[in-house]
Amino acid sequence: MISITNASCVFRHASGREVRALDRISSTIGDGEFVCLLGRSGHGKSTLLRSLAGLNTLTAGEIAVDGRPVKGPGIDRGMVFQEDTVFPWMTVQANVEFGLLAQGIPAAERQGVAREWLDKVGLGRFGDSWPKELSGGMRKRVAIATAFAGGAPILLMDEPFGPLDYVTRRDLQNLLIDLWRSTGRTIIFVTHDIEEALVLAERALVLRAGRIVDDIRVDLTRPRDEEERASPRGIAISKTILGHLELEQHTPGAA
Numbered sequence: 413m414i415s416i417t418n419a420s421c422v423f424r425h426a427s428g429r430e431v432r433a434l435d436r437i438s439s440t441i442g443d444g445e446f447v448c449l450l451g452r453s454g455h456g457k458s459t460l461l462r463s464l465a466g467l468n469t470l471t472a473g474e475i476a477v478d479g480r481p482v483k484g485p486g487i488d489r490g491m492v493f494q495e496d497t498v499f500p501w502m503t504v505q506a507n508v509e510f511g512l513l514a515q516g517i518p519a520a521e522r523q524g525v526a527r528e529w530l531d532k533v534g535l536g537r538f539g540d541s542w543p544k545e546l547s548g549g550m551r552k553r554v555a556i557a558t559a560f561a562g563g564a565p566i567l568l569m570d571e572p573f574g575p576l577d578y579v580t581r582r583d584l585q586n587l588l589i590d591l592w593r594s595t596g597r598t599i600i601f602v603t604h605d606i607e608e609a610l611v612l613a614e615r616a617l618v619l620r621a622g623r624i625v626d627d628i629r630v631d632l633t634r635p636r637d638e639e640e641r642a643s644p645r646g647i648a649i650s651k652t653i654l655g656h657l658e659l660e661q662h663t664p665g666a667a
């Protein structure tokens with residue numbers, strides 16, 4: 413279980429201006445949950461995810477995994493970023509094996525695990541390919557296979573499907589849901605896209621100005637097809653989230 417207690421993060425910019433990226437956030441995330449972090453640009457989603465990953469230090473408060481405070485990255489937490497995170501100088505198979513190599517897993521075992529995960533993401537025939545020979549969507553599959561193969565029970569994903577076209581994105585969303593359901597991993601997924609959250613999440617944490625302003629149970633049935641998302645409950649969830657994301661009303665004459 414992940415517990416976040418009064419987590420705050422203040423950045424001081426070169427101009428001397430201070431930005432409170434996280435403002436006394438508290439929440440708990442149970443094992444096996446699929447949580448989307450939603451919010452407008454600059455409202456703290458990536459900072460929270462990076463803090464969970466141990467890539468960012470809090471200025472106050474604490475994040476703990478199974479009672480152990482997060483002090484840096486660890487093999488219990490895998491990451492998938494928006495940018496391509498595959499190593500271009502390694503074959504697809506070597507990329508997926510890399511995290512296992514770092515854990516000291518013997519060659520035969522890591523080759524087997526990597527092959528198994530490449531099969532699961534539909535790239536069984538591409539182990540000997542170079543990343544540059546793959547499409548953007550296929551490279552993202554490599555990144556997903558690498559994250560799952562590493563064995564971390566918690567996977568942290570920062571807008572991983574952001575740059576992809578609609579159909580590729582939908583395919584990868586479906587793949588991710590299948591892998592989540594079959595493995596029971598905990599997934600925390602940053603998105604600014606309400607539709608993506610409705611397709612993926614069991615729970616949506618909405619961030620605004622560094623605070624969690626809503627914690628919504630996305631209790632739609634799966635598959636989350638157009639019809640399900642357009643159900644009264646789907647529309648109600650969308651409207652609630654949109655209400656939190658909408659621009660502040662500009663009051664004429666206000667400072």
Ligand SMILES: Nc1ncnc2c1ncn2[C@@H]1O[C@H](COP(=O)(O)OP(=O)(O)OP(=O)(O)O)[C@@H](O)[C@H]1O
Binds near residue numbers: 425433453457
């Ligand atoms: N390393 C940093 N140094 C200084 N300020 C930062 C740093 N990282 C984030 N910030 C600031 O913290 C605030 C929250 O940024 P964050 O990246 O967490 O937002 P976000 O919701 O993920 O945005 P986006 O959707 O655009 O990625 C922003 O004002 C940003 O400028």
